[in-house]
Amino acid sequence: MSExxxxxEMKDISIEFPGVKALNNVNFTMRSGEIRAVVGxxxxxxxxxxxxxxGANETxxxxxxxxxxxxxxxxxxxxxxxxxxxxxxxxxTALFPYLTxxxxxxxNSIVTGMKGRAMIRWRKINKSARDILxxxxxxxxxxxxxxxxxxxxxxxxxxxxxxxxxxxxxxLDEPTAPLSLGEVAELFRIVKELASKKNVGIIxxxxxxxxxxxxxxxxxxMKDGQVVANRTVDSSLTVQDIVNLMLGxxxxxxxxxxxxxxxxxxxxxxxxxxxxxKVRDVSFSIRSGEIVGVCGLVGAGKTELCKLLFxxxxxxxxxxxYKGKPISVHSPTSAVRQKIALVPEERRKEGVLVSxxxxxxxxxACLGKFANRFxxxxxxxxxxxxxxxxxxxxxxxxxxxxxxxxxxxxxQQKVAVGKWLTSDSDIYMLDEPTKGVDVGAKRDIFQxxxxxxxxxxxxxxxxxxxxxxxxxxxxxxVMYNGEFVTELETHKTTEEEILYYATGGRK
Amino acid sequence: MARTTKNxxxxxxxTGFLTKWASIIxxxxxxxxxxxxxxxxxxxxxxxxxxxxxxxxxxxxxxxLTVTLAVGGFDLSSGSMATMSGALVISFFVWYQMNMWxxxxxxxxxxxxxxxxxxxxxxxxxxxxxxxxxxxMFMLDGxxxxxxxxxxxxxxxxxxxxxxxIGKIPRMFKDMGQAPAIIIIMIVIVIIIHIFLTYTxxxxxxxxxxxxxxxxxxxxIPVNRYRIFAGMLSAVFIGLGGVxxxxxxxxxxxxxxxxxxxxxxSAVFIGRSVAGADKPNAFGTFIGASLVGILENGLIMMxxxxxxxxxxxxxVLAIALASTYYxxxxxx
Numbered sequence: 001m002s003e004x005x006x007x008x009e010m011k012d013i014s015i016e017f018p019g020v021k022a023l024n025n026v027n028f029t030m031r032s033g034e035i036r037a038v039v040g041x042x043x044x045x046x047x048x049x050x051x052x053x054x055g056a057n058e059t060x061x062x063x064x065x066x067x068x069x070x071x072x073x074x075x076x077x078x079x080x081x082x083x084x085x086x087x088x089x090x091x092x093t094a095l096f097p098y099l100t101x102x103x104x105x106x107x108n109s110i111v112t113g114m115k116g117r118a119m120i121r122w123r124k125i126n127k128s129a130r131d132i133l134x135x136x137x138x139x140x141x142x143x144x145x146x147x148x149x150x151x152x153x154x155x156x157x158x159x160x161x162x163x164x165x166x167x168x169x170x171x172l173d174e175p176t177a178p179l180s181l182g183e184v185a186e187l188f189r190i191v192k193e194l195a196s197k198k199n200v201g202i203i204x205x206x207x208x209x210x211x212x213x214x215x216x217x218x219x220x221x222m223k224d225g226q227v228v229a230n231r232t233v234d235s236s237l238t239v240q241d242i243v244n245l246m247l248g249x250x251x252x253x254x255x256x257x258x259x260x261x262x263x264x265x266x267x268x269x270x271x272x273x274x275x276x277x278k279v280r281d282v283s284f285s286i287r288s289g290e291i292v293g294v295c296g297l298v299g300a301g302k303t304e305l306c307k308l309l310f311x312x313x314x315x316x317x318x319x320x321x322y323k324g325k326p327i328s329v330h331s332p333t334s335a336v337r338q339k340i341a342l343v344p345e346e347r348r349k350e351g352v353l354v355s356x357x358x359x360x361x362x363x364x365a366c367l368g369k370f371a372n373r374f375x376x377x378x379x380x381x382x383x384x385x386x387x388x389x390x391x392x393x394x395x396x397x398x399x400x401x402x403x404x405x406x407x408x409x410x411x412q413q414k415v416a417v418g419k420w421l422t423s424d425s426d427i428y429m430l431d432e433p434t435k436g437v438d439v440g441a442k443r444d445i446f447q448x449x450x451x452x453x454x455x456x457x458x459x460x461x462x463x464x465x466x467x468x469x470x471x472x473x474x475x476x477x478v479m480y481n482g483e484f485v486t487e488l489e490t491h492k493t494t495e496e497e498i499l500y501y502a503t504g505g506r507k
Numbered sequence: 508m509a510r511t512t513k514n515x516x517x518x519x520x521x522t523g524f525l526t527k528w529a530s531i532i533x534x535x536x537x538x539x540x541x542x543x544x545x546x547x548x549x550x551x552x553x554x555x556x557x558x559x560x561x562x563x564x565x566x567x568x569x570x571x572l573t574v575t576l577a578v579g580g581f582d583l584s585s586g587s588m589a590t591m592s593g594a595l596v597i598s599f600f601v602w603y604q605m606n607m608w609x610x611x612x613x614x615x616x617x618x619x620x621x622x623x624x625x626x627x628x629x630x631x632x633x634x635x636x637x638x639x640x641x642x643x644m645f646m647l648d649g650x651x652x653x654x655x656x657x658x659x660x661x662x663x664x665x666x667x668x669x670x671x672x673i674g675k676i677p678r679m680f681k682d683m684g685q686a687p688a689i690i691i692i693m694i695v696i697v698i699i700i701h702i703f704l705t706y707t708x709x710x711x712x713x714x715x716x717x718x719x720x721x722x723x724x725x726x727x728i729p730v731n732r733y734r735i736f737a738g739m740l741s742a743v744f745i746g747l748g749g750v751x752x753x754x755x756x757x758x759x760x761x762x763x764x765x766x767x768x769x770x771x772x773s774a775v776f777i778g779r780s781v782a783g784a785d786k787p788n789a790f791g792t793f794i795g796a797s798l799v800g801i802l803e804n805g806l807i808m809m810x811x812x813x814x815x816x817x818x819x820x821x822x823v824l825a826i827a828l829a830s831t832y833y834x835x836x837x838x839x
Contacts, residue, residue, distance in 0.1 A: 312725060336727030350725050353718040355785065364715055365726045371708040379706075419726065 006067045007031045008084075008169055008201060013052055013062035022048045023060070024225040030218070032168055032201040035191065037212045037233070039205070040222035041246050041466075046205050049222070050171050053203075054086035055079030066168075083168035087175065091154040095146050102129035102142035105161045132160050136190055152183035159190060169201040170194065176206055177299050188215050207297045209239045209503045221245040243499045247466075255446055255471040258454075262474070263288035264323070266458035267340075267427050269309065272318035278304040280482040282318075286427070286458040291449060293469035293490070294462040296479030296502050302462040303345050305479070306431045309460075310342040311335040322426075336365065341420035345431040347409070351416035354405040358397055359386035361404055361415050366423040389418045394444050410441025417448060428452055429460040434468060446472055466495050466502070478502050527783040529830065530791070534798045541805035548808050560686050562800030563693040564751050564764075569771035569792045570700050571744030576775050576787040577704060578737035579717035581636040584625065585745045586768030587647035590759075592618045592749030594651045597660045597676065597759035604674040611750055618746030619739050621647065626738040630731050652761065661758030676757055684754030692751070696744065701789035713737050714786060770799045770820055776827035799823060 010028040014021065023045050030036045040046050051057040053064075058074040065071070066082060073079050079086075088094060095104055103110060106125045129142045138156050140149070149157065155175055162170050172191070176184045192215065194200045204216055212219065213233060221229040221242065229245045231237055268285040278301045286292045294302050307313040309320065311329040319326055322338060329335045335342070344350040352361050363370055363382050370382040386400040393414045397407055404412055413433060420428065430449065434442045449472060453459055463469055469476055470490060477484045478501040485501050525532075541549040548554070568585050575582045592614045599610035621643075628639040656667030665671045682688055704710035715723040716733050724730045752764040777798055778791025802823065803816055811819075 310725070331729070332724050332727045333729045342725060344725050349719070350721045353715055353722050355718055356714070360711070360715075364711075364723070364728070367708050367711055375708045376706050377708060377711060 005032055005199070006168060007065075008053075009065040009068075010049075010053065011063045011065070013049065013060055013064075015048055015052065015057060015060050021225050023052070025062075026222075026225070026227050028220060028227065030169075030201055030203070033195050033199045034218060035195050035202040035204060035216050037204045037206065037216040037219045038222065039207075039209065039212070039219065039242060039246060044222040044246070045225040046222050047173060048225075050086060050173060050203065050205065053079065053084055053169070054171060055084070056086070080165060083166050084171070085162035085165060085167045085169070086171040087155065087158045087162065087173065089174045089177065091151065091158055094158060095154060097145070097147035099146055100142060101140055101144050101146060101149070101157055102126045104146050104157055105129040105132060105142070105164055107161065108165060128164075129160075132164050136160060136163065136193065138190065150183075151178050152180075152187065155179075155187065156190065159194070163194065163198065163200070167200055169203065171203040171205070173205045174207065175204075176208060176211060184211065191215060207503060209242055210505070212242075213237075213239075223247075239500065239503070239505065240496065243496050243503075247495050247499070255443070257471060258450060259474065260289040260291075260450070260453040260456075262290050263456060266323060268321040268324075270319050270321075272305070272308060272320070273316040274304055274308050274313055275316040276304075278482050279308055279316075282479075282482075282484050284477055284484065284487075286460060288426075288456040288458055289453050290475065291453050291459040291461055291473045293473035293476030294460060294479055294484075295464070295466060295469045295476055295498055296462075297464055300464075300479040300502070301482040302464070302479055303431055304482075306342055306344070306429045306460070306462055309335075309429060310340060312342070336423065336425075339424070339426040341365070341423060341425035341428050343413075343416050343420065343428070343430045343433055345435065347412055347416055347435070348405075352404045352412055352419075354412075355403060357401045357403050358390065358395070358407075358415060359383055359400040362386045362389050362400075362419050363422070365419045369422060385422060389421060392421075393418050393448060408441075410437040410444075413437055413441065413445060414448075417445065425457070427458045427460070429462070431462045432464070433461070434463070434465065442468075464502075466498050469498070470495065480504055523783075526780050526830065528781075530777050530781050530794055530798065534794060534801070537798065537801055537805065541801070541808070545805075545808055549805060554804070556686055556690070558797075558800050558804050559690045559693075561804065562796045563689040564748050564755070565767055565770045565774060565799065566693050566793055566796040567696055567744050567751065568748035568764075568767050569774035569796050570696055570789060571741035571748065572771050572775050573700065573778075573787045573789055573792045574704070574713065574737050574744075575636075575741045577710075577717045578713045578734055579720060580629065580734065580737065582625075582640045582741065583637065583768065584640040584644040584647060585748075585771055586762075586765040587644045587651070588618055588621065588742070588745045589749030589752060589764035589767060590762055591621065591647050591651040591654075592746040593753035593756075593763050594655050594660060594759040596750045597753050598655065600676045600680070601660060601662055601664070601672045601674040602666060607677050607680055611747075614750055615743055615746035618749070619742040622738050622742035622745075623735075626735045629738075630734055648762070648765075655759060655761075659758055659760050659763075680754050681757060684751050689751060689755075692747075696747075697789050697793045700744075704789060709733075709736070717786065769817075769824060770796070773799055773820060773824040773827055776824065776831055779827075779831055795827070 008030050010026065013023055013026045015023040026049055028049065038046050048057065052060045053073065055073040055076040055078050063070055064073055071082060102125050106129050110120065126142050133140055133142065138160060140153055140156065175187060179187065191202055195202050206212060216233045219231045219233050220227055223246060264287060265285050266288045270283045272279055272282040282305060294305065296302050304313060308315055309329065311331045311334055320329060321327065327338050329338060329340065348354055353364065359382055363385065371377050383400060390397060390400055395411050395414045397411060404415055417433065433445055437445065449459055461469065461473055473490045476488050476490055478486050478488065478498055480502060486507065568589060572582055572585055595617050596610050596614040599605040599613060625639060625643050628634045629636055662676050663672065704713065712728050712733050715728055716730050720730055748767065749764050753759050756763060774792050774795035775787050777795030779787055781791035781794050784791055799820060802819065806816060806819060807813065
């Protein structure tokens, strides 16, 4: 079956989440043997579209045809039966660490092909698995435990498993993000062979634009839940063209930035490293009243950098100075004492206590302020503070006694920021503060950040949303692969320039 | 659309009311059932005192567990820990002729020291609470038997190498485990821990850590310090529970307090939802322990053999756990 040429057609695919159109009448066509890139900014709808194709999103509307025959892809099983396989970015979710490579590759036939037999035929399984690996020129011992493999090898096992399943279309969701250069080259070789020899159609999602030119023949650009362009990848197409297609105009363009008076350097970092290579030789400084952006794609190391400065991740090397004096931040507790605040990216997991009420959250970072000398909490002070913050920040909640899990994402985020306002910190780090937040709440959060700067605080704004970085910051660093690749003045730069550096471009 | 919202809101209100007050409704129902069934036997003031006395030890150990569970931990070893504490306190009297004011604090301190090992396993070695305390339970069972020479310890009994003992268990120690004193101790402890968890900074931090360790850590709360602190606080009550068991028996029995571990865990889970707290809390724990105690008392009166009681108590624990996890899942 996989030898035959076939075409895949998705017509008028739409998906609606509460309040958002995640996909809006998307049309997508490709044929087997083709390697097609799907690119777009964060939230453009790439992953959602691929999930539809893999049967992981049953609520879509629209039609899917393979060789002009109509199919319903409402379950992952339905997609697999048609030979559509998705290799997720988190490879570990699809693998069994305690089983061998051979068992993992042959897993489906172990589950469904046993037909009343109870014993596993090791020799047969290992032989079939070895054959598949040999066809793909992969050099992995089939008897090894899955857990002993590197990330790149795990990806290959997943690809091998997909091939074994008579795969016709293989979706790779950001496969190169965690790989080293050598591993990327190896992956590309295998992908090309799959397309040319086995006639598999490959859909390749990546944020690293330069690499698309090495491997893809065609390209689909998505933006705001729609397909904005389909192109052939040839010498007439440049990274700059793709960047222009990906970008759009939005709310951030119209946000009035009011510059705050800029004072002395509050925090300075030199040659910061973490132990794991996620933050590599980062140096920067922030002055009081200044909003400094750290812009980079997902996985560039922004979160790791924030956590490092906050003492939540271990510092490998480097120095941090607060108003000229070297400080040591070895735990979040010591960071708070040294007037550093962090609004973490994973709001519900790290930023707020979802099952506790609003007032509880708003005082969690500086409870000492509301306790008398016997450590009893003075409830009236605490509630008054919470009410004031709810008013100031425009947190929409029936009362300060409401549990945070019942608030909307934007209001939860305001709580996560609000808890630091009473702590009188000097340095505020915000990691993707507008993730999953509606436009109204985004404006409120922006205004809040500006008012912090006006009070003379130093603000670090980490985001992968270039529009936001341009709208709110005074100065910015672009992060790529754990490093600060360049420093730019916000009013002198453009989205194109930032995206160029953020996707791996060099001076 | 609007209609389903309305319906589900109404349904939510009803289930909300039920989960808030289910434990107390169950408590009243069970009490009422026994009162109607056996008015002469069950509904007497002396039996009420018996019930209160019999739930005292469970409640005190359960208060220790309340603190452990509030910080997000778990403890299977409380019964074995209490047994150890009981063996120590009796041996201090009988073997070393200590007075009460030394023996009891020393036994409790020893319990805290042993709990420090538990906390080392959990916090430093990063063993999940359930498994670490399972190992501790095993260890402590052997340790307390080794300490007592493989048997019980009581007044006038020679030591296992044959040396006669002359130490006496003080009269006052006996009174401690009797009706007014033990009930007063229990009530005072419930009130103190309720105030501690609800109104102090430390209690607040314990709940914050229990609610979400990562968010608490990123709020600057020294998470591990509070986990250890909660363990130590819990050890005080578990140690005291063991001392009271010894006082009631006037001796240290093999596995003397082992039977309290599961009812104590049940008490915390039954009390978790009381008055909509939705987290382990001292008052709820008291309600939970009362429910278990009344059930036990009433069933014995109805001539259910004592060896079958665990089956009933197990069902109660299962129901309490089901209500906790079912409701938290549906909210998820």
